[in-house]
Amino acid sequence: DAGVTQSPTHLIKTRGQHVTLRCSPISGHKSVSWYQQVLGQGPQFIFQYYEKEERGRGNFPDRFSARQFPNYSSELNVNALLLGDSALYLCASSLELGGDTQYFGPGTRLTVL
Amino acid sequence: AQSVSQHNHHVILSEAASLELGCNYSYGGTVNLFWYVQYPGQHLQLLLKYFSGDPLVKGIKGFEAEFIKSKFSFNLRKPSVQWSDTAEYFCAVNDYYGGSQGNLIFGKGTKLSVKP
Numbered sequence: 649d650a651g652v653t654q655s656p657t658h659l660i661k662t663r664g665q666h667v668t669l670r671c672s673p674i675s676g677h678k679s680v681s682w683y684q685q686v687l688g689q690g691p692q693f694i695f696q697y698y699e700k701e702e703r704g705r706g707n708f709p710d711r712f713s714a715r716q717f718p719n720y721s722s723e724l725n726v727n728a729l730l731l732g733d734s735a736l737y738l739c740a741s742s743l744e745l746g747g748d749t750q751y752f753g754p755g756t757r758l759t760v761l
Numbered sequence: 762a763q764s765v766s767q768h769n770h771h772v773i774l775s776e777a778a779s780l781e782l783g784c785n786y787s788y789g790g791t792v793n794l795f796w797y798v799q800y801p802g803q804h805l806q807l808l809l810k811y812f813s814g815d816p817l818v819k820g821i822k823g824f825e826a827e828f829i830k831s832k833f834s835f836n837l838r839k840p841s842v843q844w845s846d847t848a849e850y851f852c853a854v855n856d857y858y859g860g861s862q863g864n865l866i867f868g869k870g871t872k873l874s875v876k877p
Contacts, residue, residue, distance in 0.1 A: 683867075688869070690765075
């Protein structure tokens with residue numbers, strides 16, 4: 649079975665632009681979470697979705713939004729990009745909500761110039 | 762707010778040396794505990810996890826971790842490291858039972874360099 653997939657792999661944007669990152673979970677997994685990993689730090693939680701509903705949100709500004717589709721894939725959107733948004737954005741999927749094990753994708757490396 | 766502390770930022774060992782990476786978390790209730798590994802150029806992979814039961818858990822590639830509830834610790838160990846263990850190791854906690862929706866809280870990571 650394929651693991652979690654993310655697209656694109658790399659992205660370069662300029663300040664003020666908007667970006668959309670995509671994630672496909674492991675087949676059968678209903679929950680998708682998004683994390684931001686800046687250099688030298690551990691991943692930080694952004695959102696968790698389950699059955700198309702937002703079930704958790706981390707301490708990120710409203711410029712960050714996400715959604716989950718009926719096929720359980722997900723998009724993360726970031727508006728009005730800032731230099732500080734440069735990071736590796738990770739998607740993780742789990743079978744169910746809650747304390748279940750999360751499996752991570754390869755990430756999207758976003759560079760904001 | 763909950764936090765996860767990893768004591769060592771960078772550990773350098775020679776092959777065959779023993780490894781212990783420390784991890785402490787702040788939440789006092791029931792938690793699920795994880796160690797993830799990120800090899801150079803690869804994505805985060807699950808090394809091992811603890812949900813309940815035997816506090817000594819075994820993972821892939823000869824790694825094990827011990828959950829000590831009284832010390833809020835979940836240290837990672839390996840008796841004899843190999844050059845291929847060079848990677849960054851992340852400890853993570855999920856306090857779903859404490860009311861969160863199940864998001865992971867990660868430590869800052871420990872970079873392990875193994876000299877051949």
